[in-house]
Amino acid sequence: MLQWExxxxxxxxxxDPALAGFQDxxxxxxxxxxxxxxxxxxxxxxxxxxxxxxxxxxxxxxxYVLKAVLxxxxxxxxxxxxxxxxxxxxxxxxxxxxxxxETAGQGHTEAxxxxxxxxxxWAVRHRRGRVASLAIAxxxxxxxxxxxxxxxxxxxFGWRAVWPGAVLGLGLSIPYAAPYTLPHIKASMxxxxxxxxxxxxxxxxxKHMLWFGTxxxxxKTIGPAFRALFLSxxxxxxxxxxxxxxxxxxxxxxxxxxxxxxxxxVHPWYLLPVLGLGVLGARPSxxxxxxxxxxxxxxxxxxxxxxxxxxxMGWGGAAVLAxxxxxxxxxxxxxxxxxxxxxxQESHGRF
Numbered sequence: 001m002l003q004w005e006x007x008x009x010x011x012x013x014x015x016d017p018a019l020a021g022f023q024d025x026x027x028x029x030x031x032x033x034x035x036x037x038x039x040x041x042x043x044x045x046x047x048x049x050x051x052x053x054x055x056x057x058x059x060x061x062x063x064y065v066l067k068a069v070l071x072x073x074x075x076x077x078x079x080x081x082x083x084x085x086x087x088x089x090x091x092x093x094x095x096x097x098x099x100x101x102e103t104a105g106q107g108h109t110e111a112x113x114x115x116x117x118x119x120x121x122w123a124v125r126h127r128r129g130r131v132a133s134l135a136i137a138x139x140x141x142x143x144x145x146x147x148x149x150x151x152x153x154x155x156x157f158g159w160r161a162v163w164p165g166a167v168l169g170l171g172l173s174i175p176y177a178a179p180y181t182l183p184h185i186k187a188s189m190x191x192x193x194x195x196x197x198x199x200x201x202x203x204x205x206x207k208h209m210l211w212f213g214t215x216x217x218x219x220k221t222i223g224p225a226f227r228a229l230f231l232s233x234x235x236x237x238x239x240x241x242x243x244x245x246x247x248x249x250x251x252x253x254x255x256x257x258x259x260x261x262x263x264x265x266v267h268p269w270y271l272l273p274v275l276g277l278g279v280l281g282a283r284p285s286x287x288x289x290x291x292x293x294x295x296x297x298x299x300x301x302x303x304x305x306x307x308x309x310x311x312x313m314g315w316g317g318a319a320v321l322a323x324x325x326x327x328x329x330x331x332x333x334x335x336x337x338x339x340x341x342x343x344x345q346e347s348h349g350r351f
Contacts, residue, residue: 097296133163199268
């Protein structure tokens with residue numbers, strides 16, 4: 001709505017008096033964070049502008065238009081997935097209750113992100129570095145963190161996997177460029193490390209251990225420390241990718257999985273990218289699939305239902321399944337259909 005009035009969506013918090021003309025709407029009344037700047041990157045803002053075009057005194061038309069677009073994009077992602085794996089692998093993702101709930105049901109923007117990740121996997125398989133670059137850049141401008149996958153493409157395709165995405169990112173950023181844009185986005189990002197917490201198993205474990213050991217609340221320290229640990233681990237991921245010749249899917253899954261394991265806030269819909277990456281490969285990542293299913297139970301928090309049991313069952317069960325996976329021999333699940341992939345080869349790396 002702001003964009004159609006020529007207002008930069010990163011400029012104000014929703015409760016700012018400058019936006020008084022928008023604060024008597026149902027949309028404003030339903031906001032759960034009116035005191036925070038928008039954290040959504042430019043491509044997501046373009047998507048939101050589509051909804052704003054259909055807001056005509058009621059939020060319902062815009063709501064259904066946005067959900068229709070999300071379902072269409074999600075369907076295209078399932079079609080892409082069908083080009084990457086067998087039918088049972090496709091169904092393992094497409095019929096996953098969490099995927100259905102968070103995309104067609106809740107309308108979260110991960111429905112835009114996951115198909116772009118599938119597109120990057122398809123492009124890597126077919127040695128199309130420029131397409132992979134565009135897919136990862138677009139994913140990064142839906143949610144910021146996929147930009148960390150860029151160096152994996154650089155090793156495989158060289159600079160041709162960089163400049164197309166950089167051009168796309170520049171084109172998406174220019175309409176929103178202003179001196180306040182990055183500081184305001186950073187201010188909201190800091191909230192996720194210092195203030196917000198939800199369904200974060202490792203974070204809760206460390207927090208409660210320090211609580212019992214010292215009698216103090218270390219929340220404001222653990223979050224920034226975990227974020228610093230993740231950022232400092234990125235070079236290690238890139239080195240391991242080159243040294244061990246990881247597949248692009250495995251490298252991406254390890255990096256994104258580490259991000260969520262070190263996050264203080266893991267809402268159920270955050271897990272869709274690792275579910276999508278996790279169903280591919282020789283064996284599905286049952287640990288992430290289990291965590292995704294248990295995370296649905298955390299919604300009971302909002303109606304006063306059991307919350308902690310789902311966290312310990314989800315993260316604890318995922319840890320057990322991950323340990324069991326390491327101890328068991330590798331057995332095939334989905335055999336890629338493309339000859340260059342079934343032989344385990346791609347340009348400068350594997351799918």
